[in-house]
Amino acid sequence: xxxxxxxxxxxPKTATTFIQRGLYSNRDLLxxxxxxxxxTGRLELEPNAVCHHHLAxxxxxxxxxxxxxxxxxALADELSSVDARVVILSSEAFSxxxxxxxxxxxxxxxxxxxxxxxxxxxxxxxxxSLMNSLYGQRVKSLRMVExxxxxxxNYRSRRLFDYEALLKPWYTDDSLRFEAVPFTGSRDVDPLxxxxxxxxxxxxxxxxEHESDDVNSSLGPVGIEAARxxxxxxxxxxxxxxxxxxxxxxxxxxSSSRAQSNGWCDESFWGWTTSTAQETVDYFxxxxxxxxxxxxxxxxxxxxxVDKETSAVSLLDLEPSTLERIQRYVFSLTHRFSGMRAxxxxx
Amino acid sequence: xxxxxxxxGMPMTSAAVIRDQLAGWREPLERAGVELVAKDAPKAWDRxxxxxxxxxxxxxxRRVMRRTQQGEAPTVLLSAELAARALGSRPxxxxxxxxxxxxxxxxxxxxxxxEQLDLLNALYCRRxxxxxxxxxxxxxxxxxxxxxxxxxxxxxxxxxxxxGVELVAVPYSRLxxxxxxxxxLEAAGAAGGAAVxxxxxxADVQAAADDRWLPGxxxxxxxxLLHKRLTRLGAVRKRPAEELGAAVAMLRxxxxxxxxxxxxxxxxxxxxxxxxxxxxxxGNDSFAARVWAAPWPDVAxxxxxxxxxxxxxxxxxxxxxxxxxxxxxxxxxxxxxxxVTT
Numbered sequence: 001x002x003x004x005x006x007x008x009x010x011x012p013k014t015a016t017t018f019i020q021r022g023l024y025s026n027r028d029l030l031x032x033x034x035x036x037x038x039x040t041g042r043l044e045l046e047p048n049a050v051c052h053h054h055l056a057x058x059x060x061x062x063x064x065x066x067x068x069x070x071x072x073x074a075l076a077d078e079l080s081s082v083d084a085r086v087v088i089l090s091s092e093a094f095s096x097x098x099x100x101x102x103x104x105x106x107x108x109x110x111x112x113x114x115x116x117x118x119x120x121x122x123x124x125x126x127x128x129s130l131m132n133s134l135y136g137q138r139v140k141s142l143r144m145v146e147x148x149x150x151x152x153x154n155y156r157s158r159r160l161f162d163y164e165a166l167l168k169p170w171y172t173d174d175s176l177r178f179e180a181v182p183f184t185g186s187r188d189v190d191p192l193x194x195x196x197x198x199x200x201x202x203x204x205x206x207x208x209e210h211e212s213d214d215v216n217s218s219l220g221p222v223g224i225e226a227a228r229x230x231x232x233x234x235x236x237x238x239x240x241x242x243x244x245x246x247x248x249x250x251x252x253x254x255s256s257s258r259a260q261s262n263g264w265c266d267e268s269f270w271g272w273t274t275s276t277a278q279e280t281v282d283y284f285x286x287x288x289x290x291x292x293x294x295x296x297x298x299x300x301x302x303x304x305x306v307d308k309e310t311s312a313v314s315l316l317d318l319e320p321s322t323l324e325r326i327q328r329y330v331f332s333l334t335h336r337f338s339g340m341r342a343x344x345x346x347x
Numbered sequence: 348x349x350x351x352x353x354x355x356g357m358p359m360t361s362a363a364v365i366r367d368q369l370a371g372w373r374e375p376l377e378r379a380g381v382e383l384v385a386k387d388a389p390k391a392w393d394r395x396x397x398x399x400x401x402x403x404x405x406x407x408x409r410r411v412m413r414r415t416q417q418g419e420a421p422t423v424l425l426s427a428e429l430a431a432r433a434l435g436s437r438p439x440x441x442x443x444x445x446x447x448x449x450x451x452x453x454x455x456x457x458x459x460x461x462e463q464l465d466l467l468n469a470l471y472c473r474r475x476x477x478x479x480x481x482x483x484x485x486x487x488x489x490x491x492x493x494x495x496x497x498x499x500x501x502x503x504x505x506x507x508x509x510x511g512v513e514l515v516a517v518p519y520s521r522l523x524x525x526x527x528x529x530x531x532l533e534a535a536g537a538a539g540g541a542a543v544x545x546x547x548x549x550a551d552v553q554a555a556a557d558d559r560w561l562p563g564x565x566x567x568x569x570x571x572l573l574h575k576r577l578t579r580l581g582a583v584r585k586r587p588a589e590e591l592g593a594a595v596a597m598l599r600x601x602x603x604x605x606x607x608x609x610x611x612x613x614x615x616x617x618x619x620x621x622x623x624x625x626x627x628x629x630g631n632d633s634f635a636a637r638v639w640a641a642p643w644p645d646v647a648x649x650x651x652x653x654x655x656x657x658x659x660x661x662x663x664x665x666x667x668x669x670x671x672x673x674x675x676x677x678x679x680x681x682x683x684x685x686x687v688t689t
Contacts, residue, residue: 234662236667316572331669
């Protein structure tokens, strides 16, 4: 019997991969503590992580998952024979579900089919860092080639960044427990431990173990420009390029690794200028305060790094030697992409 | 008295086009009493102007002056952009004054001036397209502001102060786009100069249009990238100028074919433009007050900044630019000539 469901719903770019790999690495310890980590819904591309993206996607595209072994019915079947104090479902894609109209209710209803007791945990990160980090991720995964300002101008109004609008359906729902965990990005804090603590899982003297996180390094300023150029060049050379196709996903891993070996992840990227940062902070200020008062009982106190100097660079201002390396990176990876496509789809 | 007119101008004020148009009108100008004492080659014009500014009378000018003694009153017209720089020096202005006085010349300098924001934008484009630089526009402007070389009032103080040498300034914005030399003749007060201004040969018009041409942001970006890559490979120093020029011409040709340049480059952000305007304003006002007894006539253009962000351009353009640059670099580093057409 499942006593309680804990949904770790995001946000994206709040160490979710680290947490999900940590859940996998510590699965035996957690099992001893009465925590069950379902197999259903896990992402196949991340075998060493517990990330239930399929369950979130099943709420977005229910038809596609109607008879899927990765859907909610299959999960119910799996849990029917499980005796656990807590079942953890982890996917930042749940935040994507919640950002749609009535999406929060979809998550709540699906979980209630499994247990009457539901906890939703959400890591709350300041919007400047969140948008900055999301931009880097989108560029790195070849989904976006536009500049940082374009990204922030076009995404700022999305519900994902308005915590009040996004999370209110959960934190005002008396039938569930909602835990908002401030995310600071500090390396002194173990986000998995924070999640478990917030969910009321007592670790006692146990020490959590974590594997290294080298694949998920963020691109620095030069890496951002290189990846943008790669993404744009690929789209020019292959007009049907799709960042979701298998060859592109493989290329993403290869290009990330190449960027890292070129030293393009050594520095951190910060796309905001002090003026654009201040404007954005002002934009969110009132909603943040209302959200913080509702969930924590005080005004918003997560630091906003408004004064941090931008580290963004322009491709054209880079040293000739760096441009030479970027050009090699773009041309060689495009060549590899062509080969990967042929392997993936020989027709 | 012989009237000596020296046409010159700030950089990017169509000086070469004006000189070529004047040379092309040599015969009708002579019939109207305006003598071009230098032969058509630009070097000859430059040499004659250097001699005059050095206090010497070039032989052709001496011949004209003899005719003055016989009762004629011709106008002698010289034209060279280099004069503008030289006339920023007080000893040069003094040498010109002495020459005028000692030779009995009435001397007039016709100076074409251009509003600095517009000028810096054009100057930047020219230097990038000539593969002379690949720095960013903001750095280019900062260097220009620090150097002070476009500060009209300061640079031409000696010329404005000089008695015996008249300074006539013509705003670049008032030049006829097709026949800029006409405004110079008018400013020179050259008798009969108007008689030739109808001679708008197609070649003149084309040359004037080419002179005002600005690249679009994509072409400029591509040329900066080409420069950086060639610099890295040492090709900017090793390869002859005409081969480098062919590589740029190839990009320009492609830009025309693929319509990369529908909007001309404009590098000014609002903040940078405000800083530069502030920098030049008082000098321009002071110059205008002394030369025209009127306010500075030109308002800095206010256009949206064109971005220089290759990755944000349409993907087809990005792959096109990258491929073209790669080809040009390959050919130049292999010692082959770059074909202009693709």
